[in-house]
Amino acid sequence: MTLPIPNISWTLAALFGLLGLASTSLALARRRYPERDWSELSDRTRSWWVMTGIFAAAMLLSRNISLVFFGLVSFLALKEYLSLIPTRRADRRVLFWAYLAIPLQYAWIADGWYGMFIIFIPVYAFLFLPLRMVLIGETRDFLRAAGTLHWGMMLFVFALSHLAALLVLPSSAASASGGPGLVLFLVVLTQLNDVLQYLWGKSLGRRKVVPRVSPGKTWAGLLGGVGSTTLLALLLAPWLTPFDTVHAALAGLLIGTAGFVGDVVVSAVKRDLGIKDSGNLIPGHGGLLDRIDSLTYAAPLFFHFVHYLYY
Amino acid sequence: MNGIFNRTLRWIFFNLIGRALVLLVLGVHVRGRRHLPKDGPAILVANHNSHLDTLLLMTLFPPAALRRVRPVAAGDYFLRNRLLAWFAREIIRIIPIARRGQGRRDPLRRVDEAIRRGDIVIFFPEGTRGDPERPAPLRPGIRHLMQRHPEVPVVPIWIQGAGRSLPRGEALFVPFFCDMAVGTPLQGCQAPARDCLCQLESRLHALREQLPPLHWYEEPDEAS
Numbered sequence: 220m221t222l223p224i225p226n227i228s229w230t231l232a233a234l235f236g237l238l239g240l241a242s243t244s245l246a247l248a249r250r251r252y253p254e255r256d257w258s259e260l261s262d263r264t265r266s267w268w269v270m271t272g273i274f275a276a277a278m279l280l281s282r283n284i285s286l287v288f289f290g291l292v293s294f295l296a297l298k299e300y301l302s303l304i305p306t307r308r309a310d311r312r313v314l315f316w317a318y319l320a321i322p323l324q325y326a327w328i329a330d331g332w333y334g335m336f337i338i339f340i341p342v343y344a345f346l347f348l349p350l351r352m353v354l355i356g357e358t359r360d361f362l363r364a365a366g367t368l369h370w371g372m373m374l375f376v377f378a379l380s381h382l383a384a385l386l387v388l389p390s391s392a393a394s395a396s397g398g399p400g401l402v403l404f405l406v407v408l409t410q411l412n413d414v415l416q417y418l419w420g421k422s423l424g425r426r427k428v429v430p431r432v433s434p435g436k437t438w439a440g441l442l443g444g445v446g447s448t449t450l451l452a453l454l455l456a457p458w459l460t461p462f463d464t465v466h467a468a469l470a471g472l473l474i475g476t477a478g479f480v481g482d483v484v485v486s487a488v489k490r491d492l493g494i495k496d497s498g499n500l501i502p503g504h505g506g507l508l509d510r511i512d513s514l515t516y517a518a519p520l521f522f523h524f525v526h527y528l529y530y
Numbered sequence: 531m532n533g534i535f536n537r538t539l540r541w542i543f544f545n546l547i548g549r550a551l552v553l554l555v556l557g558v559h560v561r562g563r564r565h566l567p568k569d570g571p572a573i574l575v576a577n578h579n580s581h582l583d584t585l586l587l588m589t590l591f592p593p594a595a596l597r598r599v600r601p602v603a604a605g606d607y608f609l610r611n612r613l614l615a616w617f618a619r620e621i622i623r624i625i626p627i628a629r630r631g632q633g634r635r636d637p638l639r640r641v642d643e644a645i646r647r648g649d650i651v652i653f654f655p656e657g658t659r660g661d662p663e664r665p666a667p668l669r670p671g672i673r674h675l676m677q678r679h680p681e682v683p684v685v686p687i688w689i690q691g692a693g694r695s696l697p698r699g700e701a702l703f704v705p706f707f708c709d710m711a712v713g714t715p716l717q718g719c720q721a722p723a724r725d726c727l728c729q730l731e732s733r734l735h736a737l738r739e740q741l742p743p744l745h746w747y748e749e750p751d752e753a754s
Contacts, residue, residue, distance in 0.1 A: 294705075298706070298707060299707060301706065302707035305747060306694075307746075307747045308662065308746060311694070311697075311700065311702065312702060312704075315704045492745075498559070498707065
Protein backbone atom coordinates (compact mmCIF):
# COMPACT_ATOMS: atom_id res chain seq x y z
CA MET A 220 0.00 0.00 0.00
CA THR A 221 1.28 3.42 -0.92
CA LEU A 222 0.78 6.51 1.15
CA PRO A 223 -2.20 8.66 0.14
CA ILE A 224 -1.29 11.52 -2.13
CA PRO A 225 -1.15 14.72 -0.02
CA ASN A 226 -3.39 16.74 -2.34
CA ILE A 227 -6.09 14.08 -2.00
CA SER A 228 -5.92 14.06 1.78
CA TRP A 229 -6.07 17.85 1.85
CA THR A 230 -9.08 17.98 -0.45
CA LEU A 231 -10.89 15.43 1.71
CA ALA A 232 -9.99 17.43 4.82
CA ALA A 233 -11.41 20.54 3.15
CA LEU A 234 -14.64 18.61 2.45
CA PHE A 235 -14.98 17.74 6.12
CA GLY A 236 -14.32 21.40 6.93
CA LEU A 237 -17.15 22.35 4.57
CA LEU A 238 -19.46 19.86 6.26
CA GLY A 239 -18.47 21.26 9.66
CA LEU A 240 -19.43 24.69 8.38
CA ALA A 241 -22.78 23.35 7.14
CA SER A 242 -23.54 21.66 10.46
CA THR A 243 -22.56 24.79 12.41
CA SER A 244 -24.77 27.06 10.31
CA LEU A 245 -27.60 24.56 10.63
CA ALA A 246 -27.24 24.56 14.41
CA LEU A 247 -27.22 28.38 14.48
CA ALA A 248 -30.27 28.60 12.19
CA ARG A 249 -32.00 26.10 14.43
CA ARG A 250 -31.41 28.22 17.49
CA ARG A 251 -32.55 31.36 15.68
CA TYR A 252 -35.79 29.81 14.32
CA PRO A 253 -36.67 26.96 16.67
CA GLU A 254 -40.29 26.92 15.45
CA ARG A 255 -39.37 25.75 11.93
CA ASP A 256 -39.03 22.12 10.91
CA TRP A 257 -35.35 21.39 10.41
CA SER A 258 -35.58 17.61 10.47
CA GLU A 259 -35.13 17.03 6.72
CA LEU A 260 -32.17 19.39 6.45
CA SER A 261 -30.56 17.85 9.50
CA ASP A 262 -31.11 14.29 8.17
CA ARG A 263 -29.62 15.39 4.90
CA THR A 264 -26.56 16.95 6.51
CA ARG A 265 -26.00 13.91 8.69
CA SER A 266 -26.19 11.68 5.61
CA TRP A 267 -23.60 13.88 3.89
CA TRP A 268 -21.24 13.23 6.82
CA VAL A 269 -21.75 9.48 6.53
CA MET A 270 -21.39 9.45 2.73
CA THR A 271 -18.28 11.64 2.79
CA GLY A 272 -16.80 9.47 5.52
CA ILE A 273 -17.35 6.25 3.58
CA PHE A 274 -16.10 7.82 0.35
CA ALA A 275 -13.00 9.25 2.05
CA ALA A 276 -12.19 5.88 3.63
CA ALA A 277 -12.67 4.12 0.29
CA MET A 278 -10.38 6.62 -1.44
CA LEU A 279 -7.62 6.61 1.17
CA LEU A 280 -7.31 2.95 2.14
CA SER A 281 -6.09 1.34 -1.08
CA ARG A 282 -6.73 1.12 -4.80
CA ASN A 283 -8.42 -2.27 -4.52
CA ILE A 284 -10.70 -1.09 -1.73
CA SER A 285 -11.70 1.88 -3.90
CA LEU A 286 -12.50 -0.49 -6.79
CA VAL A 287 -14.57 -2.78 -4.56
CA PHE A 288 -16.37 0.29 -3.23
CA PHE A 289 -17.33 1.48 -6.73
CA GLY A 290 -18.41 -2.06 -7.64
CA LEU A 291 -20.61 -2.11 -4.55
CA VAL A 292 -22.17 1.22 -5.53
CA SER A 293 -22.96 -0.24 -8.96
CA PHE A 294 -24.50 -3.31 -7.33
CA LEU A 295 -26.66 -1.33 -4.91
CA ALA A 296 -27.75 1.03 -7.70
CA LEU A 297 -28.67 -1.80 -10.08
CA LYS A 298 -30.52 -3.60 -7.30
CA GLU A 299 -32.48 -0.48 -6.44
CA TYR A 300 -33.34 -0.01 -10.11
CA LEU A 301 -34.36 -3.64 -10.67
CA SER A 302 -36.49 -3.58 -7.53
CA LEU A 303 -38.39 -0.52 -8.79
CA ILE A 304 -39.06 -1.39 -12.42
CA PRO A 305 -41.58 -4.00 -13.53
CA THR A 306 -39.83 -7.37 -13.80
CA ARG A 307 -41.10 -10.73 -14.95
CA ARG A 308 -40.97 -13.75 -12.73
CA ALA A 309 -39.51 -15.70 -15.62
CA ASP A 310 -36.45 -13.40 -15.68
CA ARG A 311 -35.07 -14.15 -12.21
CA ARG A 312 -32.20 -16.15 -13.68
CA VAL A 313 -31.49 -13.48 -16.27
CA LEU A 314 -31.18 -10.88 -13.51
CA PHE A 315 -28.73 -13.16 -11.75
CA TRP A 316 -26.47 -12.98 -14.83
CA ALA A 317 -26.92 -9.23 -14.95
CA TYR A 318 -25.62 -8.97 -11.38
CA LEU A 319 -22.75 -11.28 -12.27
CA ALA A 320 -21.64 -8.80 -14.94
CA ILE A 321 -20.72 -6.28 -12.22
CA PRO A 322 -17.68 -8.06 -10.74
CA LEU A 323 -16.53 -8.89 -14.28
CA GLN A 324 -16.80 -5.28 -15.43
CA TYR A 325 -14.76 -4.09 -12.43
CA ALA A 326 -12.27 -6.93 -12.91
CA TRP A 327 -11.48 -5.69 -16.44
CA ILE A 328 -10.87 -2.25 -14.95
CA ALA A 329 -8.65 -3.57 -12.14
CA ASP A 330 -6.74 -5.49 -14.78
CA GLY A 331 -6.26 -2.37 -16.89
CA TRP A 332 -7.94 -4.03 -19.90
CA TYR A 333 -9.42 -0.91 -21.48
CA GLY A 334 -10.71 -2.64 -24.64
CA MET A 335 -12.80 -5.11 -22.65
CA PHE A 336 -14.02 -2.54 -20.12
CA ILE A 337 -15.37 -0.33 -22.89
CA ILE A 338 -17.31 -3.02 -24.80
CA PHE A 339 -18.23 -5.61 -22.17
CA ILE A 340 -21.65 -4.17 -21.22
CA PRO A 341 -22.60 -2.46 -24.51
CA VAL A 342 -21.66 -5.50 -26.63
CA TYR A 343 -21.31 -8.76 -24.70
CA ALA A 344 -23.88 -8.22 -21.95
CA PHE A 345 -26.22 -6.63 -24.50
CA LEU A 346 -26.02 -9.72 -26.70
CA PHE A 347 -25.95 -12.34 -23.95
CA LEU A 348 -28.82 -11.34 -21.66
CA PRO A 349 -31.55 -11.58 -24.37
CA LEU A 350 -30.11 -14.98 -25.35
CA ARG A 351 -30.55 -16.12 -21.76
CA MET A 352 -34.14 -14.80 -21.90
CA VAL A 353 -34.82 -16.74 -25.08
CA LEU A 354 -33.63 -19.95 -23.41
CA ILE A 355 -36.31 -19.41 -20.75
CA GLY A 356 -38.79 -18.90 -23.55
CA GLU A 357 -41.22 -16.33 -22.18
CA THR A 358 -42.06 -13.97 -25.04
CA ARG A 359 -44.71 -11.78 -23.49
CA ASP A 360 -43.22 -8.35 -22.70
CA PHE A 361 -39.89 -9.65 -24.00
CA LEU A 362 -38.85 -6.37 -25.60
CA ARG A 363 -39.79 -4.34 -22.56
CA ALA A 364 -37.93 -6.67 -20.21
CA ALA A 365 -34.79 -6.78 -22.38
CA GLY A 366 -34.87 -3.03 -22.97
CA THR A 367 -35.37 -1.97 -19.35
CA LEU A 368 -32.71 -4.39 -18.15
CA HIS A 369 -30.12 -3.16 -20.61
CA TRP A 370 -30.93 0.47 -19.86
CA GLY A 371 -30.17 -0.20 -16.18
CA MET A 372 -26.98 -2.09 -17.06
CA MET A 373 -25.77 0.83 -19.14
CA LEU A 374 -26.44 3.53 -16.55
CA PHE A 375 -25.62 1.79 -13.30
CA VAL A 376 -22.93 -0.68 -14.34
CA PHE A 377 -21.33 0.69 -17.50
CA ALA A 378 -21.61 4.45 -16.92
CA LEU A 379 -20.83 4.32 -13.19
CA SER A 380 -17.85 2.04 -13.74
CA HIS A 381 -16.14 4.96 -15.49
CA LEU A 382 -15.40 6.26 -11.99
CA ALA A 383 -13.29 3.16 -11.41
CA ALA A 384 -11.73 3.52 -14.86
CA LEU A 385 -10.68 7.06 -13.96
CA LEU A 386 -9.19 5.79 -10.73
CA VAL A 387 -6.77 3.41 -12.44
CA LEU A 388 -5.45 6.01 -14.89
CA PRO A 389 -1.71 6.39 -14.25
CA SER A 390 -0.33 9.61 -12.78
CA SER A 391 1.66 11.81 -15.12
CA ALA A 392 4.30 14.51 -14.86
CA ALA A 393 1.54 17.12 -15.15
CA SER A 394 -0.41 15.81 -12.18
CA ALA A 395 0.92 13.81 -9.24
CA SER A 396 -2.62 13.09 -8.03
CA GLY A 397 -3.25 10.80 -11.04
CA GLY A 398 -6.46 8.75 -11.22
CA PRO A 399 -7.60 9.31 -7.62
CA GLY A 400 -7.25 13.06 -8.14
CA LEU A 401 -9.53 12.90 -11.18
CA VAL A 402 -12.11 10.79 -9.34
CA LEU A 403 -12.15 13.21 -6.44
CA PHE A 404 -12.41 16.18 -8.83
CA LEU A 405 -15.38 14.56 -10.62
CA VAL A 406 -17.26 13.33 -7.56
CA VAL A 407 -16.80 16.50 -5.51
CA LEU A 408 -17.84 18.75 -8.38
CA THR A 409 -20.83 16.61 -9.36
CA GLN A 410 -22.17 16.51 -5.81
CA LEU A 411 -21.50 20.20 -5.16
CA ASN A 412 -23.12 20.99 -8.51
CA ASP A 413 -26.30 19.27 -7.29
CA VAL A 414 -26.28 21.32 -4.10
CA LEU A 415 -25.39 24.58 -5.91
CA GLN A 416 -28.12 24.11 -8.54
CA TYR A 417 -30.58 23.54 -5.73
CA LEU A 418 -29.45 26.64 -3.82
CA TRP A 419 -29.46 28.90 -6.90
CA GLY A 420 -32.87 27.60 -7.93
CA LYS A 421 -34.28 28.09 -4.43
CA SER A 422 -33.03 31.65 -4.10
CA LEU A 423 -33.92 33.13 -7.50
CA GLY A 424 -35.34 30.46 -9.77
CA ARG A 425 -38.57 31.15 -11.64
CA ARG A 426 -38.63 29.85 -15.23
CA LYS A 427 -38.64 26.08 -15.37
CA VAL A 428 -36.33 24.09 -17.64
CA VAL A 429 -38.28 20.83 -17.95
CA PRO A 430 -41.58 21.53 -16.16
CA ARG A 431 -43.19 18.22 -17.05
CA VAL A 432 -40.29 16.06 -15.87
CA SER A 433 -38.85 17.92 -12.91
CA PRO A 434 -40.81 21.03 -11.90
CA GLY A 435 -38.19 22.01 -9.32
CA LYS A 436 -35.49 22.66 -11.93
CA THR A 437 -35.22 26.31 -13.02
CA TRP A 438 -32.98 28.15 -15.47
CA ALA A 439 -31.51 30.20 -12.64
CA GLY A 440 -30.63 26.97 -10.81
CA LEU A 441 -29.08 25.40 -13.89
CA LEU A 442 -27.04 28.42 -15.03
CA GLY A 443 -26.06 29.50 -11.51
CA GLY A 444 -25.09 25.93 -10.67
CA VAL A 445 -23.05 25.32 -13.80
CA GLY A 446 -21.39 28.74 -13.40
CA SER A 447 -20.35 28.16 -9.80
CA THR A 448 -19.27 24.59 -10.57
CA THR A 449 -17.02 25.96 -13.34
CA LEU A 450 -15.47 28.42 -10.88
CA LEU A 451 -14.88 25.59 -8.40
CA ALA A 452 -13.34 23.53 -11.22
CA LEU A 453 -10.85 26.33 -11.89
CA LEU A 454 -10.02 26.40 -8.20
CA LEU A 455 -9.62 22.64 -7.72
CA ALA A 456 -7.99 21.71 -11.04
CA PRO A 457 -4.39 22.69 -10.17
CA TRP A 458 -4.59 20.52 -7.06
CA LEU A 459 -6.13 17.40 -8.48
CA THR A 460 -5.79 17.32 -12.27
CA PRO A 461 -3.36 17.93 -15.11
CA PHE A 462 -5.78 20.54 -16.60
CA ASP A 463 -4.72 24.00 -17.73
CA THR A 464 -7.18 26.90 -17.25
CA VAL A 465 -9.14 26.29 -20.47
CA HIS A 466 -9.46 22.56 -19.87
CA ALA A 467 -10.47 23.12 -16.24
CA ALA A 468 -13.24 25.52 -17.29
CA LEU A 469 -14.44 23.07 -19.98
CA ALA A 470 -14.41 20.22 -17.44
CA GLY A 471 -16.49 22.33 -15.02
CA LEU A 472 -19.03 23.14 -17.75
CA LEU A 473 -19.17 19.49 -18.79
CA ILE A 474 -19.66 18.17 -15.25
CA GLY A 475 -22.28 20.80 -14.38
CA THR A 476 -24.33 20.21 -17.54
CA ALA A 477 -23.99 16.42 -17.60
CA GLY A 478 -24.92 16.27 -13.91
CA PHE A 479 -28.09 18.19 -14.63
CA VAL A 480 -29.03 15.88 -17.50
CA GLY A 481 -28.40 12.73 -15.43
CA ASP A 482 -30.59 14.15 -12.69
CA VAL A 483 -33.56 14.90 -14.97
CA VAL A 484 -33.26 11.61 -16.86
CA VAL A 485 -33.54 9.62 -13.64
CA SER A 486 -36.36 11.99 -12.60
CA ALA A 487 -38.22 11.04 -15.77
CA VAL A 488 -37.86 7.36 -14.88
CA LYS A 489 -39.18 7.96 -11.36
CA ARG A 490 -42.09 9.96 -12.75
CA ASP A 491 -42.85 7.13 -15.16
CA LEU A 492 -42.91 4.66 -12.25
CA GLY A 493 -45.02 7.04 -10.15
CA ILE A 494 -42.54 7.43 -7.29
CA LYS A 495 -40.88 10.48 -5.76
CA ASP A 496 -37.74 8.92 -4.30
CA SER A 497 -35.99 5.81 -5.54
CA GLY A 498 -35.73 4.38 -2.02
CA ASN A 499 -34.95 5.08 1.64
CA LEU A 500 -31.30 4.08 1.82
CA ILE A 501 -30.01 7.60 2.53
CA PRO A 502 -32.05 9.55 5.13
CA GLY A 503 -33.00 13.01 3.84
CA HIS A 504 -31.90 12.19 0.29
CA GLY A 505 -34.03 9.19 -0.69
CA GLY A 506 -32.52 6.21 -2.43
CA LEU A 507 -29.05 5.67 -3.82
CA LEU A 508 -30.23 6.49 -7.35
CA ASP A 509 -31.36 9.92 -6.15
CA ARG A 510 -27.79 10.60 -5.06
CA ILE A 511 -25.83 9.15 -7.97
CA ASP A 512 -28.16 10.07 -10.86
CA SER A 513 -25.94 12.98 -11.95
CA LEU A 514 -22.83 10.79 -11.88
CA THR A 515 -24.32 8.35 -14.39
CA TYR A 516 -24.00 11.05 -17.05
CA ALA A 517 -21.04 13.00 -15.68
CA ALA A 518 -18.72 9.99 -15.16
CA PRO A 519 -18.52 8.62 -18.73
CA LEU A 520 -18.43 12.07 -20.35
CA PHE A 521 -15.72 13.34 -18.02
CA PHE A 522 -13.74 10.12 -18.45
CA HIS A 523 -13.67 10.47 -22.23
CA PHE A 524 -12.82 14.16 -21.97
CA VAL A 525 -9.75 13.25 -19.91
CA HIS A 526 -8.91 10.20 -21.97
CA TYR A 527 -9.03 12.11 -25.23
CA LEU A 528 -6.95 15.05 -24.01
CA TYR A 529 -4.35 13.36 -21.81
CA TYR A 530 -4.11 9.60 -22.37
CA MET B 531 -18.82 -28.41 24.48
CA ASN B 532 -21.29 -29.15 21.72
CA GLY B 533 -23.51 -26.40 23.06
CA ILE B 534 -20.80 -23.75 22.85
CA PHE B 535 -19.94 -24.87 19.32
CA ASN B 536 -23.55 -24.57 18.15
CA ARG B 537 -24.05 -21.27 19.95
CA THR B 538 -20.97 -19.82 18.26
CA LEU B 539 -22.12 -21.02 14.86
CA ARG B 540 -25.55 -19.58 15.54
CA TRP B 541 -24.04 -16.20 16.47
CA ILE B 542 -21.93 -16.18 13.30
CA PHE B 543 -24.85 -17.28 11.15
CA PHE B 544 -27.21 -14.53 12.31
CA ASN B 545 -24.94 -11.65 13.20
CA LEU B 546 -22.33 -11.91 10.46
CA ILE B 547 -23.78 -13.84 7.53
CA GLY B 548 -27.46 -13.10 8.15
CA ARG B 549 -27.14 -9.39 8.77
CA ALA B 550 -24.73 -8.91 5.83
CA LEU B 551 -27.15 -10.79 3.58
CA VAL B 552 -30.18 -8.85 4.78
CA LEU B 553 -28.66 -5.38 4.91
CA LEU B 554 -26.21 -5.39 2.03
CA VAL B 555 -27.06 -8.08 -0.50
CA LEU B 556 -30.82 -7.91 -0.12
CA GLY B 557 -31.47 -4.52 1.43
CA VAL B 558 -34.53 -3.98 3.58
CA HIS B 559 -36.57 -1.01 4.69
CA VAL B 560 -38.64 -1.46 7.84
CA ARG B 561 -41.67 0.69 8.61
CA GLY B 562 -43.10 0.77 12.13
CA ARG B 563 -40.03 -0.65 13.84
CA ARG B 564 -41.27 0.96 17.08
CA HIS B 565 -44.06 -1.63 17.27
CA LEU B 566 -41.58 -4.49 17.70
CA PRO B 567 -41.63 -6.02 21.19
CA LYS B 568 -38.59 -5.23 23.33
CA ASP B 569 -39.05 -8.42 25.27
CA GLY B 570 -41.16 -11.59 25.27
CA PRO B 571 -43.60 -13.08 25.43
CA ALA B 572 -44.94 -12.00 22.06
CA ILE B 573 -46.19 -13.59 18.86
CA LEU B 574 -44.94 -12.19 15.56
CA VAL B 575 -47.35 -12.99 12.75
CA ALA B 576 -46.18 -12.58 9.16
CA ASN B 577 -47.06 -13.57 5.62
CA HIS B 578 -44.82 -16.31 4.25
CA ASN B 579 -43.42 -16.52 0.72
CA SER B 580 -39.77 -17.42 1.14
CA HIS B 581 -37.17 -19.02 3.37
CA LEU B 582 -35.76 -15.51 3.65
CA ASP B 583 -38.78 -14.45 5.72
CA THR B 584 -37.45 -16.06 8.90
CA LEU B 585 -34.04 -14.45 8.43
CA LEU B 586 -35.62 -11.05 7.75
CA LEU B 587 -37.77 -11.31 10.87
CA MET B 588 -34.96 -12.53 13.13
CA THR B 589 -32.53 -9.82 12.05
CA LEU B 590 -35.09 -7.22 13.14
CA PHE B 591 -33.83 -7.94 16.65
CA PRO B 592 -30.52 -6.95 18.22
CA PRO B 593 -28.01 -9.77 18.86
CA ALA B 594 -28.80 -9.84 22.58
CA ALA B 595 -32.53 -10.39 21.99
CA LEU B 596 -32.05 -13.10 19.33
CA ARG B 597 -31.82 -15.77 22.03
CA ARG B 598 -35.50 -15.19 22.76
CA VAL B 599 -36.75 -15.29 19.16
CA ARG B 600 -38.05 -18.68 18.05
CA PRO B 601 -39.62 -19.39 14.63
CA VAL B 602 -42.35 -21.98 14.51
CA ALA B 603 -41.68 -24.27 11.56
CA ALA B 604 -43.03 -27.42 9.99
CA GLY B 605 -41.38 -30.50 11.45
CA ASP B 606 -42.17 -32.61 8.39
CA TYR B 607 -40.16 -30.21 6.22
CA PHE B 608 -37.26 -29.09 8.40
CA LEU B 609 -36.55 -32.35 10.21
CA ARG B 610 -36.56 -34.50 7.06
CA ASN B 611 -32.82 -35.28 7.19
CA ARG B 612 -30.15 -35.13 9.87
CA LEU B 613 -28.14 -32.20 8.57
CA LEU B 614 -31.19 -30.02 7.98
CA ALA B 615 -32.62 -31.06 11.34
CA TRP B 616 -29.40 -30.06 13.10
CA PHE B 617 -29.40 -26.70 11.29
CA ALA B 618 -33.07 -26.07 12.04
CA ARG B 619 -32.88 -27.08 15.69
CA GLU B 620 -29.49 -25.78 16.76
CA ILE B 621 -28.78 -22.82 14.50
CA ILE B 622 -32.22 -21.41 13.65
CA ARG B 623 -33.70 -22.91 16.85
CA ILE B 624 -37.08 -23.59 15.34
CA ILE B 625 -40.03 -24.85 17.32
CA PRO B 626 -41.06 -27.82 15.17
CA ILE B 627 -44.77 -28.50 14.81
CA ALA B 628 -46.66 -31.20 12.98
CA ARG B 629 -48.66 -29.61 10.18
CA ARG B 630 -50.98 -32.51 9.49
CA GLY B 631 -52.63 -33.48 12.72
CA GLN B 632 -51.44 -36.95 13.68
CA GLY B 633 -54.23 -37.01 16.23
CA ARG B 634 -53.16 -37.82 19.75
CA ARG B 635 -51.04 -34.83 20.78
CA ASP B 636 -51.73 -31.12 20.57
CA PRO B 637 -49.53 -29.82 17.74
CA LEU B 638 -49.15 -26.38 19.37
CA ARG B 639 -48.00 -27.77 22.73
CA ARG B 640 -44.36 -26.69 22.21
CA VAL B 641 -45.40 -23.22 21.05
CA ASP B 642 -47.44 -22.81 24.23
CA GLU B 643 -44.44 -23.77 26.32
CA ALA B 644 -42.23 -21.26 24.54
CA ILE B 645 -44.73 -18.45 25.04
CA ARG B 646 -45.02 -19.34 28.71
CA ARG B 647 -41.22 -19.22 28.96
CA GLY B 648 -41.39 -15.65 27.62
CA ASP B 649 -40.06 -16.26 24.11
CA ILE B 650 -40.84 -14.13 21.06
CA VAL B 651 -42.45 -16.64 18.75
CA ILE B 652 -42.51 -16.20 14.96
CA PHE B 653 -45.63 -17.71 13.46
CA PHE B 654 -46.60 -17.92 9.80
CA PRO B 655 -50.39 -18.33 9.93
CA GLU B 656 -50.69 -19.08 6.20
CA GLY B 657 -49.14 -22.43 7.08
CA THR B 658 -46.96 -22.62 3.95
CA ARG B 659 -44.94 -20.39 1.65
CA GLY B 660 -47.46 -20.55 -1.19
CA ASP B 661 -47.15 -18.64 -4.44
CA PRO B 662 -44.54 -15.89 -4.48
CA GLU B 663 -45.86 -12.50 -3.37
CA ARG B 664 -49.46 -13.68 -3.07
CA PRO B 665 -51.35 -13.69 0.20
CA ALA B 666 -53.02 -16.94 1.25
CA PRO B 667 -55.90 -17.40 3.72
CA LEU B 668 -54.94 -17.75 7.39
CA ARG B 669 -55.21 -21.21 8.92
CA PRO B 670 -56.81 -21.72 12.33
CA GLY B 671 -53.56 -22.38 14.27
CA ILE B 672 -52.98 -18.74 15.15
CA ARG B 673 -56.57 -18.43 16.42
CA HIS B 674 -55.91 -21.15 18.99
CA LEU B 675 -52.74 -19.44 20.13
CA MET B 676 -54.51 -16.09 20.48
CA GLN B 677 -57.28 -17.64 22.53
CA ARG B 678 -54.94 -19.57 24.78
CA HIS B 679 -52.74 -16.51 25.45
CA PRO B 680 -55.05 -13.52 25.41
CA GLU B 681 -52.55 -11.41 27.37
CA VAL B 682 -49.72 -11.88 24.85
CA PRO B 683 -49.34 -9.17 22.17
CA VAL B 684 -49.68 -10.37 18.58
CA VAL B 685 -47.56 -8.24 16.22
CA PRO B 686 -48.64 -8.32 12.57
CA ILE B 687 -45.83 -7.94 10.01
CA TRP B 688 -46.06 -7.80 6.23
CA ILE B 689 -43.00 -8.78 4.20
CA GLN B 690 -42.70 -7.80 0.55
CA GLY B 691 -40.03 -8.75 -1.96
CA ALA B 692 -38.61 -11.86 -0.30
CA GLY B 693 -40.75 -14.01 -2.60
CA ARG B 694 -39.01 -12.39 -5.57
CA SER B 695 -35.52 -13.00 -4.18
CA LEU B 696 -36.03 -16.61 -3.21
CA PRO B 697 -39.48 -18.01 -4.07
CA ARG B 698 -40.61 -21.49 -3.18
CA GLY B 699 -39.15 -24.14 -5.41
CA GLU B 700 -36.15 -22.05 -6.50
CA ALA B 701 -32.64 -22.63 -5.22
CA LEU B 702 -31.09 -19.57 -6.88
CA PHE B 703 -31.09 -16.43 -4.77
CA VAL B 704 -31.45 -13.17 -6.75
CA PRO B 705 -31.13 -9.91 -4.80
CA PHE B 706 -34.20 -7.67 -4.71
CA PHE B 707 -34.90 -4.90 -2.26
CA CYS B 708 -37.37 -5.96 0.46
CA ASP B 709 -39.89 -3.91 2.41
CA MET B 710 -41.36 -4.76 5.79
CA ALA B 711 -44.22 -3.12 7.65
CA VAL B 712 -44.71 -3.78 11.36
CA GLY B 713 -48.20 -2.98 12.66
CA THR B 714 -49.60 -2.07 16.07
CA PRO B 715 -49.90 -5.19 18.23
CA LEU B 716 -53.27 -6.85 18.76
CA GLN B 717 -53.83 -7.59 22.38
CA GLY B 718 -56.32 -9.73 24.19
CA CYS B 719 -58.73 -10.61 21.44
CA GLN B 720 -61.98 -11.12 23.36
CA ALA B 721 -64.13 -11.25 20.26
CA PRO B 722 -65.46 -14.60 19.01
CA ALA B 723 -62.69 -16.71 17.53
CA ARG B 724 -63.61 -16.16 13.90
CA ASP B 725 -63.56 -12.40 14.35
CA CYS B 726 -60.07 -12.53 15.87
CA LEU B 727 -58.83 -14.18 12.73
CA CYS B 728 -60.59 -11.66 10.51
CA GLN B 729 -59.19 -8.81 12.53
CA LEU B 730 -55.66 -10.14 12.17
CA GLU B 731 -56.13 -10.74 8.47
CA SER B 732 -57.38 -7.20 7.88
CA ARG B 733 -54.46 -5.77 9.88
CA LEU B 734 -52.03 -7.71 7.70
CA HIS B 735 -53.71 -6.52 4.53
CA ALA B 736 -53.71 -2.93 5.75
CA LEU B 737 -49.93 -3.23 6.27
CA ARG B 738 -49.58 -4.55 2.75
CA GLU B 739 -51.38 -1.47 1.44
CA GLN B 740 -48.81 0.78 3.15
CA LEU B 741 -45.96 -0.61 1.08
CA PRO B 742 -45.08 0.60 -2.41
CA PRO B 743 -46.67 -1.50 -5.15
CA LEU B 744 -44.61 -4.41 -6.35
CA HIS B 745 -44.22 -4.67 -10.12
CA TRP B 746 -43.77 -8.37 -10.57
CA TYR B 747 -45.38 -10.30 -13.35
CA GLU B 748 -46.38 -13.92 -13.30
CA GLU B 749 -46.62 -16.14 -16.35
CA PRO B 750 -49.23 -14.85 -18.83
CA ASP B 751 -52.91 -15.51 -18.17
CA GLU B 752 -54.92 -17.30 -20.78
CA ALA B 753 -57.27 -14.33 -20.96
CA SER B 754 -55.20 -12.16 -23.27
